[in-house]
Amino acid sequence: MADPRGFLKVRDRELPARRPVPVRLMDWGEVYARREEDSAALTRQAGRCMDCGIPFCHNGCPLGNLIPEWNDLTRTGRWAEAIEALHATNNFPDFTGRLCPAPCESACVLGINQPAVTIKNIEQSIIDEAFERGLVTPQVPDRLTGSTVAVIGSGPAGLAAAQQLTRTGHTVAVYERDDAIGGLLRYGIPEFKMEKRHLDRRLEQMAAEGTRFRPGVAVGSDLTGTELLERYDAVVLAIGATVRRELPVPGRDLAGVHQAMDYLPQANRSSHGEYVPDQITAAGKDVVIIGGGDTGADCLGTALRQGATNVVQLEIMPRPPEERPPGQPWPTYPTLYRVSSAHEEGGRRVYATSTVELVGDERGRVSHLRVVEVTFTEGRLEQVPGTEQLIPAQLVLLAMGFTGVPTDGLVGQLGLEVDPRGRIVRDERFGTAQEPVFVAGDAGRGQSLIVWAIAEGRAAAAGVDAYLRGRTDLPAPITPDTVSLTV
């Protein structure tokens, strides 16, 4: 039972303080420092949950997290029950609690006329507390089914599918072409958003449960599609949407112009103390990031930590409003002007601007971008005459998103259909026409979010289990067609 007067007694949102910008720019650690006084604020925030008759936050969360339940368990300090309720729907709240854009909060009923409950922070606090109290232990299956499953790709979708299937008793091997497990959690997302120790302790738990990890194996070349199907009873492709969107303008080939996903993995490695030969670095440079999304913000925070002289982030779309526009009412997840931790730290955001040329110096290195202001008229992009300008840059990072899966290699070998948006086509059980191949995560949904990847991994695991055993008790929070009111 929630505190019936909690939301009347505490009207404001309280979040843990972020570390001061000058301090956090000197290291790669997470921006929030855990402090003792936060626990009282956490209890107050959890007490603001109204335990609504229809908790719209459930629908806002792609995993269907049992938010009012664990809010009240947090308020009353029942940590063991809180983590049990949280894990019932989410394999990795340690990842979502740090990285999710929290569409649940946009759908919080309190948000109609008060600031929403700090759901995401409560989620993170439950899992952090649970690890500290030793409440997160391996869930080893009672018996093995004798069936084998290969999961290809070790991002959040692959890991969620693997954990669900291992716990059910199937023998699961996760293949990853990179030298370490984790997908974008490992080499895409910077340490300052999620320290990798959180990923590593989950992998320890999964290994203790029986999941086998095979890093450094590119399936499609080191192991062919045919070999895969000979060795395993079922296959889950969780290979992400890794084809990067390009910038087809003159000067694209100049030295100093890089894809964000060539830059961020190197920075991640180096922040873990690894030596990266010929590392792309922003130190001492004017940096321009093309793309205003998460990846662009990650480049910004990374460039500032590397000691960039100046950073500009370009976005082709107009600057979003700061308040909900009438066309995006509660409980939708509105497109708003958001300030991520990286944006607090420095740099300048420039909206409604398109790059028409990358200009080089006599040595073939990028020196400037020629940009122009743009407007959208009836959905058509138009350049505004007379607005051209040059922006200096010795490093240009392309963070314009991803266009889907590569159609050669494994996808081609398995004869899988790919739709015009670069997504592998699957049926309502997450299966493909090539039995027994299933698909989960960005590879099937298109470029998305961690919370969706986990939901996909859980649902695909239910599809695989039903295929292998003829029935399943595993939950499937979504179907491949599930779209959200939110993100």
Ligand SMILES: Cc1cc2nc3c(=O)[nH]c(=O)nc-3n(C[C@H](O)[C@H](O)[C@H](O)COP(=O)(O)OP(=O)(O)OC[C@H]3O[C@@H](n4cnc5c(N)ncnc54)[C@H](O)[C@@H]3O)c2cc1C
């Ligand atoms: C820089 C960046 C920052 C982001 N930040 C956020 C954020 O803050 N919050 C959020 O919710 N989302 C964020 N996202 C999106 C989120 O990371 C993805 O939606 C999510 O990781 C998708 O999970 P996935 O498991 O489907 O694929 P991925 O995480 O992409 O993992 C796929 C894995 O498959 C491997 N693989 C591919 N082909 C093969 C093969 N043939 N053989 C073996 N292995 C293979 C790849 O190497 C990769 O490791 C971000 C994305 C990027 C790029």
Ligand code: SF4
């Ligand atoms: S996973 Fe994301 S949407 Fe779901 S409860 Fe957590 S923060 Fe909210």
